[in-house]
């Protein structure tokens with residue numbers, strides 16, 4: 001057999017440390033794409049939406065085009081407040097992690113819009129099946145920050161009893177389903193949740209997300225196929241934030257395409273500017289209408305950029321230029337909504353600073369209250385019996401025996 | 413000899429094997445440009461080239477099935493599964509495919525894949541960054557299973573694993589990457605000055621299937637693997653009982669002769685692992701020890717293990733076997 005020179009082709013990231021980061025500016029403008037009828041259009045009708053980019057907020061900070069949801073200023077200000085809250089909350093949690101009060105943390109920095117705009121576009125009965133990058137949905141569903149911080153600490157007030165790492169929230173009251181570390185698993189599970197709603201005849205839609213990286217897992221493909229086969233009322237979002245830890249999205253698909261992968265499954269497929277609050281709100285509302293009408297699932301690529309480190313354990317300057325996120329054509333989601341509100345005369349820099357200050361105070365007092373229930377460095381911790389409870393509905397004899405053994409030993 | 417921590421000695425083993433054998437190819441999530449989330453493959457891409465050491469899509473099933481195919485076609489893939497907890501999307505590929513290909517093809521095909529994966533607790537990793545799933549692989553005929561515990565055995569065992577023509581699941585105790593772990597979370601020593609961190613720079617191997625006698629004594633045989641070996645060492649010192657400490661190093665095939673020989677001397681046995689008790693590899697050892705050493709045993713065989721529960725986050729020190737639980741078991745073994 002003739003031997004060729006080894007030639008395995010390995011992709012690379014667009015920029016590495018030391019490179020000058022630059023992205024081509026987007027060819028897509030608001031108004032480029034028409035809005036098809038969500039209840040009646042076919043998957044083929046969304047071909048342009050998968051190849052293009054749904055935008056509403058232009059570079060001039062004005063909203064335009066078919067996809068403008070026409071939200072009133074109060075709703076926009078609420079969305080802005082949630083995003084600001086998430087950013088300040090994340091910064092405070094990161095400080096806690098750095099001082100040993102949390103074991104670990106993950107921010108949503110640069111992607112605050114995703115969970116917030118999308119959850120705001122849903123009805124309260126809709127199910128949220130998130131990853132660790134969508135905790136912001138809980139603000140929209142009314143979760144108290146003290147309770148969120150207690151979870152992150154894993155103290156006696158943690159509703160999941162110190163069992164999982166920080167940011168693995170569960171919030172049943174808000175129909176926000178327990179987050180699991182193995183990436184991708186939620187994506188196809190969400191289709192099952194949606195199938196159950198459909199089977200039971202309930203007006204519920206399920207929304208779920210998966211990262212660009214995790215879209216390489218089998219679960220992603222299971223989800224698209226099942227959603228398509230059963231026309232499940234589910235909204236399947238791929239959050240393409242360019243990075244999976246140090247691995248660029250170029251390793252997740254050969255052709256760099258995410259949105260259009262829904263088309264051959266027969267799913268309506270859209271690509272949306274993930275830092276454009278209005279576009280994301282509108283596309284999600286559209287997908288909800290489609291799902292509720294029985295027209296099936298929508299597959300959405302949410303195009304964004306992970307501006308921060310992957311997690312508190314990560315140092316991105318080892319694999320990408322430190323300022324790459326400042327070059328992202330989609331800008332910053334908080335600034336863009338703020339500037340839009342200012343542009344339409346509904347907000348000001350002074351008000352924004354006031355808002356940040358108020359939220360900073362609220363986060364600070366929530367933090368103080370949360371640590372009064374114990375922090376990771378000093379405790380008190382959930383009692384050790386929480387290791388054994390809820391493994392099963394009722395504790396079998398062998399766990400009871402081991403529990404007693406543990407208690408006896410801790411007495412010695 | 414150089415003092416190396418476990419990350420360095422593993423990196424050194426990979427470096428040597430990449431150098432020695434063109435067919436060795438190293439890949440997995442974040443292992444290429446970045447050099448791995450634990451830095452184990454740091455510098456190897458720059459040294460050996462992108463086609464030898466590279467990043468993969470985030471897909472454990474994909475990684476294992478691609479490795480299987482490469483192994484079938486003449487390569488010797490060494491893949492990393494970022495955390496042992498994330499090996500399960502690849503479980504079908506490992507259990508039904510990799511483990512059985514030699515047998516199912518009448519020996520016509522085989523695939524010499526090595527799967528490296530960080531395992532075990534002690535890093536506040538909660539349910540999904542702490543598990544020690546070795547018995548889910550020891551229960552699968554066709555796989556060899558190794559579990560290193562020191563920089564020295566990490567290198568020698570990994571080289572044997574890569575050179576083996578059988579597939580090997582290679583567990584690395586992540587809590588011991590940068591130092592031994594003696595069961596006290598507040599005591600964080602490095603490998604500096606530890607005799608098992610003196611590592612020859614050249615190629616050497618430790619045969620799969622050979623245990624290591626980590627401590628020598630007369631009155632009890634303590635058997636363990638991975639991070640627990642060091643916790644056992646502490647427990648033995650605390651107990652004041654003279655013990656043999658056997659570091660199994662390889663679980664399949666395990667060194668039954670070394671275990672039998674020791675128990676014939678001591679008459680007592682304590683088995684320690686951090687994985688849950690039920691169907692843990694300790695159960696297999698208990699059964700074999702009573703078959704082989706029944707008339708030498710002076711007291712019931714003790715098992716000290718993780719509880720039969722998911723691995724907790726905040727309360728992980730109540731979960732992991734610590735020196736006091738192990739010392740108590742050693743003392744119980746001395747009664748009668």
Ligand SMILES: Cc1ncc(C[n+]2csc(CCOP(=O)(O)OP(=O)(O)O)c2C)c(N)n1
Pocket residue numbers: 133181182183210211212213214215239241243244245306310441470472494498501
């Ligand atoms: C099954 C599995 N494999 C590996 C990991 C380790 N891991 C955690 S997050 C991550 C990268 C995820 O990237 P992406 O899906 O793009 O999501 P992002 O973090 O960008 O939101 C990896 C490899 C994991 N949690 N689960």
Ligand SMILES: [Mg+2]
Pocket residue numbers: 211212213239240241242243244245306
């Ligand atoms: Mg990503």
